[in-house]
Amino acid sequence: MPKDTHTCKKCVLDSKTPGITINAATGLCQFCEHFTPLSNEKKEEYRSRMDTLLNSPPKKGKYDVIFALSGGVDSSYTLYRLHKEYPHLKILAVQFDNGFISDTALENAQKFCDLTKSTYMRLALDQTILQDTFSKAARSKDAYPGSAKYRASDICNTCISIIKQKIIELAVSTKSPFIVFAFSPGQTDAPFVTLTKPFLVWMRKLFEGNLKAMGVAEREAYLIDAQLIQSGSPEPEVTIIHPFLVWDYNKPQFKKECIQLGWIDPDLKDHNSSNCLLNAFAIKNHLDKYHIHSYAYDMAALVRQGNMKREDALQKLKVDASDTSIEEVQRKLNL
């Protein structure tokens, strides 16, 4: 680290990351300087709203919830707790096969679907085209604008955006009233997102633009079916819920609970993902291109909120250059 680099004394962001400034007087980054913790009143309000929504879901289709399940610890725990707190919910758990999910993640996903009596669905797209898309994401520069670069790597932004688009499509087409994502409180600030057609049209257009900027020619398969949101089609009537903005986010505790329930730790070298073999390469690729660690903003927010110890976050942000998965992914993506 250069001598003149300063790290925020509260979170983990540092001044060598573009766009991050550390106030010399306070030693804090711009986000910590203006941070206001969520009040107990607000937390109660969120809790009450989630209970109201999930206790009596409108019965319109076969499922109440379309759940994005990676097989990692966050989503496995969320599925378990969702079923525990709202056992009446009919859940379709969708695992997106991006071609790089570990065998352990596949096993964990199916195990937790059995445990929660959820219907399991493996969502797979053409693997050759998908690999080419990830390869294009890795080679791209600035396909995703400013703020998105801090949230995730170009590869992960692509993968997550595909998942979001396809899960929303599934919820709208099956008339499922809720979508649940196990995003951490560092990854999102909105516990509930009500989807409307104009908003979906806007989000679709933005992601299509990102794919186009990467040079992806075949884009339709990654986007919400345009017919579902075209003028004259019914309103979607779907709400996205992020339960980790309502529940406490204590990862060591819920990881322990998951292991007791049979969840297997895949023991990947990557500190930031327990399900995707692409992740370590994606982090390195992003660091090389932008000098931004794609988990720094997320970890910093968790530390700021008191959801993670600072030293644990700093540990997670260390890049293990000896991780053999990085070379394997490079080979697979022809890079």
Added chain:
Amino acid sequence: MSEILEDVRYFLKTEGFLNEKISLKENDSLTETGVIDSIILLQLVDFLESKYKIEIPVEMLTPENFDTLAGIDQSVLKLKKG
């Protein structure tokens, strides 16, 4: 500059990634310039609702209303007037 735009710029500087290197005009696209993404947009809506004691209907979340500073200014003014 209106009070609303001052508040929005302050929010984007403290919660988003608007900085002095980005020269943002009132009709520039906030998403195309990378100042906001969908997540910051939702945070901004939350911020405006609590700051101005208004409710922003989800139907209003369109590029016309929320992708530019000018659009946000007009939308909030309209909702404040009720």
